[in-house]
Amino acid sequence: MFTNVDISKRWRVHIKRGSAMRHFIVTNLLLLFEAEYLAPKKLLSRRFLTGYLRRLPEVLDYGQMAFRTATQGKDSLVKAVTSIAEG
Numbered sequence: 001m002f003t004n005v006d007i008s009k010r011w012r013v014h015i016k017r018g019s020a021m022r023h024f025i026v027t028n029l030l031l032l033f034e035a036e037y038l039a040p041k042k043l044l045s046r047r048f049l050t051g052y053l054r055r056l057p058e059v060l061d062y063g064q065m066a067f068r069t070a071t072q073g074k075d076s077l078v079k080a081v082t083s084i085a086e087g
Helices: 020-034 046-054 056-072 074-086
Strands: none
Touching: 046 056, 056 074
């Protein structure tokens, strides 16, 4: 069992050029799993579902950004985030 502090995990990772985002995603999924946020019982609770229904537009935006990044590359994500930050 790992703790939730990255530095205490004591694992070595060699990241190839261009694979930093994949490492970031896997690391964060591991943290969510350890914190039991990915347990089906919690994901399917009424509280979780009603909370996400209120945030559905935000979830759709994230999905759209993920799809655009997967199909057009990471430069499209940087462009999208920059345009949001600039207003």
